[in-house]
Amino acid sequence: MxxxxxxVNCPHCAAPHEPVAEELEASGLAPDAVAxxxxxxxxxxxxxxxxxxxxxxxxxxxxxxxxxxxQAEEGVKLLTxxxxxxxxxxxxxxxxxxxxxxxxxxRDREGLSLVLGALAPHLPRYQRSMANYARALVEPEG
Numbered sequence: 001m002x003x004x005x006x007x008v009n010c011p012h013c014a015a016p017h018e019p020v021a022e023e024l025e026a027s028g029l030a031p032d033a034v035a036x037x038x039x040x041x042x043x044x045x046x047x048x049x050x051x052x053x054x055x056x057x058x059x060x061x062x063x064x065x066x067x068x069x070x071q072a073e074e075g076v077k078l079l080t081x082x083x084x085x086x087x088x089x090x091x092x093x094x095x096x097x098x099x100x101x102x103x104x105x106x107r108d109r110e111g112l113s114l115v116l117g118a119l120a121p122h123l124p125r126y127q128r129s130m131a132n133y134a135r136a137l138v139e140p141e142g
Contacts, residue, residue: 014041117131
């Protein structure tokens with residue numbers, strides 16, 4: 001299932017923006033239809049690593065919906081690349097949603113590994129051992 005995602009402006013650096021005619025035309029919006037609208041665009045800051053966007057929410061929501069309608073494999077395909085994306089406050093949510101998709105596919109050990117890996121840094125004690133347990137769940141036995 002193909003999904004066109006909307007980029008979300010970074011709340012830390014979003015500023016007012018007046019779209020030019022080419023931008024409106026490319027979006028399919030008529031200038032008279034958007035009269036009175038307030039547009040914003042992210043300028044780039046340290047919070048968004050200079051991109052101006054914080055757009056992973058849509059992918060998390062989409063993967064959860066895909067799982068709920070029986071298309072967990074599509075949810076896995078959507079979120080797996082996010083594991084290598086720049087780190088932000090949604091990392092744990094990505095891992096949690098991906099774990100649910102994996103569990104729906106019968107890949108419980110992989111899902112549990114992701115959740116334990118996400119949990120480990122938040123523990124006041126046992127961070128290292130919990131992270132090691134998470135890795136051991138998916139490493140081949142040898």
